[in-house]
Amino acid sequence: MKSSSPILALLLAGVATTASAQNMIIRGGTIHTGVDGATPAELVVVRDGRVSYVGPSVATASGPDTVVINLKGATLFPGFTDGHAHLDGIGWREMTLNLEGSTSVVDAMARLTAWALAHPEGVIVGRGWIETRWPESANGARFLTAADLDAAAPGRIVLLARADGHATTVSTPALRAAGITAATVAPEGGEIRKDASGQPTGFFVDAAQSLIGRLMPRADPAATRAAYQAGFRVEAAYGWTGVHFMSAPWKDIPLLEQMAEAGEAPLRVYNSVTPDGAAALFASGPRSVADGRIITRAVKLYADGALGSRGAALYAPYADAPGTSGLMQTTGAEILPIYEAALRAGIQVATHAIGDRGNGSVIDWYGKAMAAAPRTEWKGGEDVRWRIEHAQILRPSDYSAFHDLPIIASMQPSHAIGDFHFAPARLGEERLNGAYAWKSLVDRGVIVVGGSDAPVERGDPLIEFYAAVARRDLEGFQGPDWHPEEAVSRETALKMFTLWPAYASFREGELGTIEVGKRADFTAFDIDLMTVPAAEIPKGHATLTVVDGKVVYEREASR
Numbered sequence: 001m002k003s004s005s006p007i008l009a010l011l012l013a014g015v016a017t018t019a020s021a022q023n024m025i026i027r028g029g030t031i032h033t034g035v036d037g038a039t040p041a042e043l044v045v046v047r048d049g050r051v052s053y054v055g056p057s058v059a060t061a062s063g064p065d066t067v068v069i070n071l072k073g074a075t076l077f078p079g080f081t082d083g084h085a086h087l088d089g090i091g092w093r094e095m096t097l098n099l100e101g102s103t104s105v106v107d108a109m110a111r112l113t114a115w116a117l118a119h120p121e122g123v124i125v126g127r128g129w130i131e132t133r134w135p136e137s138a139n140g141a142r143f144l145t146a147a148d149l150d151a152a153a154p155g156r157i158v159l160l161a162r163a164d165g166h167a168t169t170v171s172t173p174a175l176r177a178a179g180i181t182a183a184t185v186a187p188e189g190g191e192i193r194k195d196a197s198g199q200p201t202g203f204f205v206d207a208a209q210s211l212i213g214r215l216m217p218r219a220d221p222a223a224t225r226a227a228y229q230a231g232f233r234v235e236a237a238y239g240w241t242g243v244h245f246m247s248a249p250w251k252d253i254p255l256l257e258q259m260a261e262a263g264e265a266p267l268r269v270y271n272s273v274t275p276d277g278a279a280a281l282f283a284s285g286p287r288s289v290a291d292g293r294i295i296t297r298a299v300k301l302y303a304d305g306a307l308g309s310r311g312a313a314l315y316a317p318y319a320d321a322p323g324t325s326g327l328m329q330t331t332g333a334e335i336l337p338i339y340e341a342a343l344r345a346g347i348q349v350a351t352h353a354i355g356d357r358g359n360g361s362v363i364d365w366y367g368k369a370m371a372a373a374p375r376t377e378w379k380g381g382e383d384v385r386w387r388i389e390h391a392q393i394l395r396p397s398d399y400s401a402f403h404d405l406p407i408i409a410s411m412q413p414s415h416a417i418g419d420f421h422f423a424p425a426r427l428g429e430e431r432l433n434g435a436y437a438w439k440s441l442v443d444r445g446v447i448v449v450g451g452s453d454a455p456v457e458r459g460d461p462l463i464e465f466y467a468a469v470a471r472r473d474l475e476g477f478q479g480p481d482w483h484p485e486e487a488v489s490r491e492t493a494l495k496m497f498t499l500w501p502a503y504a505s506f507r508e509g510e511l512g513t514i515e516v517g518k519r520a521d522f523t524a525f526d527i528d529l530m531t532v533p534a535a536e537i538p539k540g541h542a543t544l545t546v547v548d549g550k551v552v553y554e555r556e557a558s559r
């Protein structure tokens with residue numbers, strides 16, 4: 001392919017002189033376009049932030065405003081989008097005590113001690129611990145307790161959230177400051193864990209966390225902005241070109257919009273706002289700023305809690321705790337009017353549901369709301385694309401509802417490979433058939449959006465992709481009851497992080513594949529995800545992140 005191309009020369013001649021970084025030539029590596037059946041391309045040309053050519057290599061002429069990128073053997077993909085992430089939490093993880101990856105109670109508490117010494121004043125806030133693989137948990141879940149925190153950081157008010165954010169352990173001074181005693185009753189949908197003598201252990205589950213929320217230091221606007229900047233930085237370096245921001249705090253939407261208009265939002269953000277913003281968002285309708293960089297068009301609601309803290313609502317009791325079947329966080333009477341209002345406002349609904357009962361309830365409620373509100377009153381038409389966030393444990397008899405209603409399943413591959421170390425004990429053999437059942441849903445024509453749920457998980461697209469195609473943990477381990485048949489093909493995994501998140505944000509016409517006319521969002525990795533052995537996938541790195549034809553992250557000079 002050495003012939004010169006007059007067409008391409010024309011494409012690049014006289015390109016716009018403003019927004020100079022938006023004209024680009026990329027070559028020097030395999031280019032997967034994400035288009036079904038297409039052979040890999042060798043060259044992408046971008047003009048004014050959109051793809052103007054993709055295909056075999058041809059000679060190109062570049063003007064002075066054209067950025068020329070040599071992939072140097074890296075592999076280019078359509079922009080990876082995290083379909084479920086908490087951008088604020090990702091940023092705060094960088095700014096507070098990060099307990100992610102702590103290997104034991106001892107390790108986590110050593111980190112707390114070091115942090116306490118380095119930050120001798122004020123409340124200590126941390127996040128990211130997860131007990132499931134700690135040696136101290138060998139004889140059952142060993143959650144952090146106030147006694148652990150008191151020993152590691154004597155006299156301090158400490159709040160340490162479990163990685164999933166569905167439980168928090170606080171220190172004894174924190175219990176005292178919040179006025180929590182043996183007599184304190186947990187609110188509906190929550191639990192204050194107590195020891196044999198009835199004293200609180202410091203461990204708060206789900207809605208009970210509200211009792212200690214007021215101890216959290218108030219984030220001032222400058223710190224909040226810094227947290228979002230940190231979140232953007234981390235996400236761009238992982239190779240994400242966009243995130244679906246779940247539980248985006250309603251109060252932060254104007255800030256994110258300002259940041260985008262000031263050029264401080266390098267990535268796309270699709271906001272699904274906290275329930276407290278529902279009424280205001282219904283009144284205003286969908287919002288979009290900075291040429292669609294920040295779009296706010298969805299509301300996040302909650303049906304139940306999480307599996308790790310046994311807050312997920314099940315039809316039958318937990319296999320390892322026969323006294324409980326989890327906690328619903330809402331009722332049909334409470335949530336149906338919100339769903340109907342969303343239909344009338346043209347706002348997408350995304351409901352958190354983990355347990356089979358949580359999911360079955362949401363399926364039932366979605367159907368009821370859609371039947372109750374006349375379709376002629378649905379603002380924005382019938383193509384509502386409602387989602388269930390997690391869709392983690394399903395009755396196989398509920399799979400077809402995702403296709404029929406339809407419902408988008410927004411699922412997190414890394415949850416499966418982490419949770420499968422304890423899910424069999426929680427659920428028992430029978431319910432594992434419908435656990436993290438990606439392939440069963442895809443085979444029924446369901447759109448399955450891939451996400452990381454960071455900071456619940458690390459938020460690395462390569463870990464997510466690997467988990468989706470291998471269904472093994474990062475050491476290569478796969479338990480006998482991990483249902484390997486639910487792993488997906490690499491083509492499907494790619495869609496889960498590119499085209500399908502685009503669809504779930506109503507933007508598949510502009511995003512999700514590398515095609516002429518679409519926006520120039522790309523992710524390059526130093527490995528070819530479609531061909532390397534699966535075990536190599538999590539060892540790779542993002543090398544280049546491009547949004548709207550602009551480089552927002554580059555691992556090393558590749559020009």
Ligand SMILES: [Zn+2]
Nearest residue numbers: 084086246453
């Ligand atoms: Zn989440």
